[in-house]
Amino acid sequence: MELILPFIIGILYSASIYLILHRHFFKLILGLILSGLATNLFLFVIGRLTRGGSAIIGPDENVAVEPFADPVPQALLLTAIVIGFGIQSFTIVLIKRVYQSFGTTDLDDMSTTDQIEEHH
Amino acid sequence: MNHLLIMLPILIPLYGAILSLFFWRSVRAQQFVGIMAQVCLLIASFMLLFDINENGIRTTQVGSWPAPYGITLVADLFSAMIVISGSITGMAVYLFSIKGLDKARQTFGYYPVLLVLQLGVSGACLTGDLFNLFVWFEVLLICCFVLIALGGTKPQLEGAIKYVTINFLATNFLLAGIGVVYGTLGSLNLAELAVLVRTPAAHPALINMAGMFFLIAFGIKAAIFPLFFWLPASYHTPPIAISAFIAGIITKVGMYALIRLFTLIFVTDQDLTIPLFTVLAGFTMVLGVLGAASQNDFRKILSFHIVSQIGYMLMGLALFTPLAIAGSIYFIIHNILVKTNLFLISGVVAHRHGTFALKKLGGVYLQQPLLSVLFFISAFSLAGIPPFSGFWGKFMLAKAGFEIDSFVIVLVSLAVSLMTIFSMTKIWNEVFWKKKPESDPLLEVMTEQKQHHNRLLYLPVVIMTVFILFIGLYAEPVVAMAQLAAEQLLNSELYINAVLKR
Numbered sequence: 001m002e003l004i005l006p007f008i009i010g011i012l013y014s015a016s017i018y019l020i021l022h023r024h025f026f027k028l029i030l031g032l033i034l035s036g037l038a039t040n041l042f043l044f045v046i047g048r049l050t051r052g053g054s055a056i057i058g059p060d061e062n063v064a065v066e067p068f069a070d071p072v073p074q075a076l077l078l079t080a081i082v083i084g085f086g087i088q089s090f091t092i093v094l095i096k097r098v099y100q101s102f103g104t105t106d107l108d109d110m111s112t113t114d115q116i117e118e119h120h
Numbered sequence: 121m122n123h124l125l126i127m128l129p130i131l132i133p134l135y136g137a138i139l140s141l142f143f144w145r146s147v148r149a150q151q152f153v154g155i156m157a158q159v160c161l162l163i164a165s166f167m168l169l170f171d172i173n174e175n176g177i178r179t180t181q182v183g184s185w186p187a188p189y190g191i192t193l194v195a196d197l198f199s200a201m202i203v204i205s206g207s208i209t210g211m212a213v214y215l216f217s218i219k220g221l222d223k224a225r226q227t228f229g230y231y232p233v234l235l236v237l238q239l240g241v242s243g244a245c246l247t248g249d250l251f252n253l254f255v256w257f258e259v260l261l262i263c264c265f266v267l268i269a270l271g272g273t274k275p276q277l278e279g280a281i282k283y284v285t286i287n288f289l290a291t292n293f294l295l296a297g298i299g300v301v302y303g304t305l306g307s308l309n310l311a312e313l314a315v316l317v318r319t320p321a322a323h324p325a326l327i328n329m330a331g332m333f334f335l336i337a338f339g340i341k342a343a344i345f346p347l348f349f350w351l352p353a354s355y356h357t358p359p360i361a362i363s364a365f366i367a368g369i370i371t372k373v374g375m376y377a378l379i380r381l382f383t384l385i386f387v388t389d390q391d392l393t394i395p396l397f398t399v400l401a402g403f404t405m406v407l408g409v410l411g412a413a414s415q416n417d418f419r420k421i422l423s424f425h426i427v428s429q430i431g432y433m434l435m436g437l438a439l440f441t442p443l444a445i446a447g448s449i450y451f452i453i454h455n456i457l458v459k460t461n462l463f464l465i466s467g468v469v470a471h472r473h474g475t476f477a478l479k480k481l482g483g484v485y486l487q488q489p490l491l492s493v494l495f496f497i498s499a500f501s502l503a504g505i506p507p508f509s510g511f512w513g514k515f516m517l518a519k520a521g522f523e524i525d526s527f528v529i530v531l532v533s534l535a536v537s538l539m540t541i542f543s544m545t546k547i548w549n550e551v552f553w554k555k556k557p558e559s560d561p562l563l564e565v566m567t568e569q570k571q572h573h574n575r576l577l578y579l580p581v582v583i584m585t586v587f588i589l590f591i592g593l594y595a596e597p598v599v600a601m602a603q604l605a606a607e608q609l610l611n612s613e614l615y616i617n618a619v620l621k622r
Contacts, residue, residue, distance in 0.1 A: 020285070020289075028285065032285065032288050032289075035288075035289065035292050036288070036292060038292075039292040039295045039296055039299075040295075042295075042296055042299055043295055043296070043298070043299040046299040046300060046302070046303035047299070047302060047303060048303065072302065072308070073299070073302065076251055076298070076299075076302070079251070079255065080254075080295055083255070083258045083291075084291075086262065087258075087261075087262065087265075087284070087288055087291070090262070090265055090266075090284070091284055091285075091288065094265075094269060094277070094280055094281065094284060095281070097269075097272060097277055098277045098278070098281055101272070101274055101277060102274065102277075102278075107281075110278045110281065110282075112274075112275065112278060113275050113278050113279050113282075113353045113354065113356070113357055114352070114353045116414060116415055116416060116420075
C-alpha cells in the first residue's frame with residue numbers, strides 16, 4: 001500500500017498540471033480539484049501510515065499503546081480538505097460567472113487585463 | 121493583560137466583522153463599526169509594539185496548552201511593525217471607501233470582508249505555528265478572492281480567475297511543504313522546528329526541499345521573479361479602495377512569511393539559498409521596473425512597481441546581515457504605506473476625472489495643487505530621494521551590500537531606483553503637469569457633481585502622507601526599531617527561548 005500511494009500521488013499531480021495547462025474552463029476546474037486531492041494525499045502519506053492502531057487512550061491506560069497512527073497529519077488533512085473544498089466551490093461559481101458574462105470557455109479569450117492600453 | 125495584548129489585533133477585526141454582519145442592511149452602521157474597529161486596532165497594535173519594545177518577544181499559548189503542543193501566538197518587533205502598518209493602511213482605506221467606493225459594493229459585504237482580511241493579516245503575522253500560518257493565509261486569500269471579484273465587472277472576473285488559480289496552486293505547494301516538514305521533523309511549532317533543524321539528526325536534503333516548497337508558495341504570494349505574472353494582471357481590476365489595500369499589504373505578508381521562515385528555520389544551507397535569493401531579487405527588481413516603464417495606465421504602473429519593490433525586500437534577505445534585514449524590514453513598512461497612498465491618490469484623481477489612462481488625464485496640478493504635493497511626496501519616497509522614507513531603506517540595503525562586497529546586486533538596485541524615478545516622472549508629467557486633453561462635456565458635468573465628495577477623499581491621503589513623512593524625516597526611531605527587529609530575527613535563540621520558556 002505504501003508503495004502504491006506515492007505513484008497515485010504522482011499520477012494525480014501530473015494529471016492536474018496537464019489539465020490546468022488546457023485552455024478549457026472545465027478542465028481548469030478538474031485540474032485544480034485533482035491538484036488539491038494530490039496534495040491532501042501527499043500530506044496523509046508523508047505523515048507515515050500506521051494501519052489498525054488508533055491514537056485513542058483506553059480507559060485503563062495513561063498513554064496510547066504503540067503502534068498508533070499519528071493524529072496530527074489527520075487533523076491537518078481534515079482542515080486542508082475543508083479549506084480546499086471552500087476554495088474549489090468558490091472557483092466553480094467564479095468560473096460559472098465568467099462563462100455567463102464572457103460567453104466563452106476558452107482561457108485564451110481572457111487576456112485583456114494583461115494588455116497594454118493602446119495609444120489613442 | 122499581556123496575553124490579551126497579543127490577541128487584540130486578532131480579536132478586534134474578528135468581532136468587528138461579526139458585529140458588522142449583524143447590520144447587513146445598514147451600510148452606515150457597518151461604516152461606524154468598521155471605523156471603530158480600525159481605531160481600536162490601531163491603538164491595540166501600537167500598545168503591542170511599545171510593550172514588545174520594552175519587554176522583548178511576547179508569547180501566549182491559546183487554550184493554555186504548553187508549547188510545542190498547543191497553538192502558539194508570538195509577537196516580536198517585526199510582526200508588530202507589520203501589524204501596525206497594516207492597521208494604518210486599513211484605517212486609511214476605510215476612510216477612503218466611505219466616499220470612494222460605490223454604494224452597490226458597500227451593501228454587499230465589503231466592510232465585513234475587509235475586516236476578515238485584516239484578521240488574516242494579523243493572524244499570519246502573530247502565529248507561531250506553521251500550520252496556523254497556512255490557515256491564516258487561507259483566511260486572507262479567500263477574502264482577497266471575494267474582494268477582487270466583488271461587483272463582478274468583466275475585468276474583475278478576468279483578474280479573479282488568474283488570481284484564484286495561481287493562489288490555489290501556491291496553497292498546494294505550501295501544504296506539501298508543511299507535509300515534508302512534519303514528516304521529517306515531527307513538529308509544526310516554529311520554535312521547536314528551529315531547534316530541530318539545528319540538531320545533527322536533521323536531514324538537510326529533505327529540509328532544503330521543504331524550504332523550496334515554501335519559497336515557491338510564498339514566492340507566488342509575494343510576487344517574486346519568475347512567479348509574479350498574476351499580479352499586474354489582477355491587481356488593477358477592482359475599484360481603487362480594494363486595490364489599494366490588497367496592493368499595499370498582501371504581497372508584503374508573503375514577504376513577511378518568507379523572511380520569518382528563512383531566518384528561523386531554513387538557515388542550514390545558505391550556500392544554496394543566498395545566491396538563489398540574490399539572483400531572484402535582482403530579476404524581480406529589474407523586470408518589475410521595466411514592466412512599469414512600458415505601461416500607460418496609472419494603476420498598472422503602480423502594480424508593476426509592487427513587483428519591483430518586492431525585489432528590494434528580497435535583497436535584504438539575500439544579503440543576510442543584520443543591517444540588510446533591518447533595511448528589508450524598514451523597506452516593507454515604508455512600502456506598505458507609500459504604495460497604498462499612491463493607489464489612493466490615483467483613486468482621487470480618477471474620481472475627479474473618471475479615468476486611469478495617462479493619455480486622457482492631465483492638468484491635475486492646476487486643479488488640485490494639494491493632491492499634486494501629496495503625490496510628489498509619495499512618489500519621491502517610492503523612488504528613494506532623500507530625505508523621504510524610501511531613501512533610508514535603500515541606503516541601509518546598499519550599505520549592507522557594500523559591507524559584504526556584493527557590488528552587483530547593489531548596483532542593480534541603484535539602477536532600478538533611477539528607473540523608478542523615470543516611471544514616477546512619467547506619471548507626474550502625464551497626469552499632473554501636461555495640459556488636460558479635450559474631453560466631452562458630458563464627462564465634465566458628471567465630474568462637477570462629484571466635486572463635493574472630494575474633500576473626504578483627501579483625508580486618508582493626508583493621514584498616510586503624515587505617516588510617510590514621519591518615517592522619512594524622523595527615521596531614527598523607526599530605523600533603530602528595524603535594527604532591533606533584525607537582531608531578534610537573526611538571533612533565533614531569543615525566539616526559541618521566548619516560546620519554549622527555556
